[in-house]
Amino acid sequence: MAGRGVRAGGRIEDLYRAHVGDALRLAYLLTGDRHLAEDLVQEAFVRVLGRFADLRDAGAFWWYLRRAIVNRSRSHFRRKRVERAWLDRQRPDPPADGPDLGDRDRLRRALAALRPEQRAAVVLRYYEDLSEADTAEALGVPLGTVKSMVSRAMDRLRDELGER
């Protein structure tokens, strides 16, 4: 018998394999947690593949997937905030202990300290290389809001990286 007693379908594997790496890296930057990133990516794929199985324009898939990942990460952090408020005690995730690995480590800590919306704006703008207008569309907020979020976030990142 062949190596697989069951076989996979063709197209959704292609979409998955073409985008899973990018999706995971984006989710990791948005959350700072690889397990959470995997969960978010899985949720986003299931949702988008399930809903857009007949997508005519395969190029649009990443647009939908990216949006789903960003929305899910925002929902996650919103939920965390509610839980903290509900329990009436602050439990911020402390920065990971360990040796200072330099700028990358400082950026990791600085990203974790940003508000989720700010972090998403920075990641979409400077990692995904989206324009400000596209970042606003992906986040579902006005252009002016993106400009101010990115500006404030970049100020904090510059401080953390000692670039002032």
Add this chain to the structure above:
Amino acid sequence: MRGVEIKIRELLRELAGEVGLDPGLEGRTLRRARRRRVRNGALGAAGALGMLVAAAVATRALLAPLPGGPSPRQAPSSPSVAPGAAFPGIYPQTSWEELERDQRAVDEGHHPLWTAPEAVAAEFAVAVLGWDPEDVVTERNPRQDLGAGVYISNPSLRPELPEPGTQVQLEQLGRTGPGGIWTVTSVSGVGIVLEGIDAFQEVRPGQELEVRGGLTLGTEATAVEVSLFDGPLTGEPAAATTVPDQAGFGPRLTVPPSADGTLTLLVRAVEPDGRAWSATALPLLVAGAREPAVPRLEPQAGLPEAVAAKREAIFLAAAAGDLEGLAALADPATFTFSYGADRDPVRYWRAIEAAGGEGPAEVIPELLHAPYGTLRSGGRTLYVWPFAAAMDDLSALTPAQRQALRALGYTERDIRSFVAAGGFLGWRLGITEDGRWIFYVAGD
């Protein structure tokens, strides 16, 4: 300035490179995605919405009307709306699959507050109304004995609003009792009145839905956002409009199609800063025109009528996940589904699915789209899918045939193994020229 931006770009790329791909993720993700596609498509193809509407509505009991708002309906706290019916929840879960997933997460120790209706209502206030978590005040409605009613209010917004506030209606749609998670099923906004529209009202894609109503309190500087969501309320609305409230509102929205047969109507009374001081949210049922996510079965040239009819019947049963119906289509005297000692095809297929493999619901719809081949046996013709199952020598595959197998998910390594074994050993399906389904089997 530019130098910092370049540096941050580079650091972000380095940081992103830290995360590796878990090889098990692909299987888990694609299995769930296929199940969702097949389920959506089967529901659409079966046109079962009427029954689903009846099932969902019939299980609901009318609650006592709330002052100033519509009359939310709710189900008994026992899980009488079975999975397979339209999902009646609107937040945070919007599908049975999400409900199952989130219940599992809670069982594993995550999100313990999802078992508290007050906490879920508070989360709704933050996520959908835009309130700060620290501002949310919740109060359980003590008079309610079905499900849970939780009033939410925000002292930093419109202090003139009457107590106790907006009522969030929640139900345990899966497990009931301690440990079961709560889902918002409707929201009745303080100071918002809707006319002529009710929870579980049936709408049709393309219909112009008039959302008529008015604000009874605090209309100054308030805009009314009216949206229809096909999915989470925290996502992008499928249709939306914003109107000022001047002695009432009545915008019209074009009803979009729905992937799972439900939409959520959300009406928010919005402050200039974007926060909503009140909101009403209702599930709507979308009749008729759901888009099948599974491709329809296209006719294939050259098939005798009996074969084409049986092929279509097998496809529909498989796509609907109806394993008993599928087994009933097989020729009882000759059907081969396993080379083992199994006698019951349904039990065998269920065992495959339980082991995480792909059952007929996932394999057959795509298999029947592949080109077919023919074999002659006893003076009769046998039609087989895929074509490769009718070939003796797979080393002679043309590039187009090779591509057709790859489209079914077979790799070059799989194909080499078939060549070495002397024949195609993947899932294959055969129908005799007189329309008898005689095998659906893999291996040798």
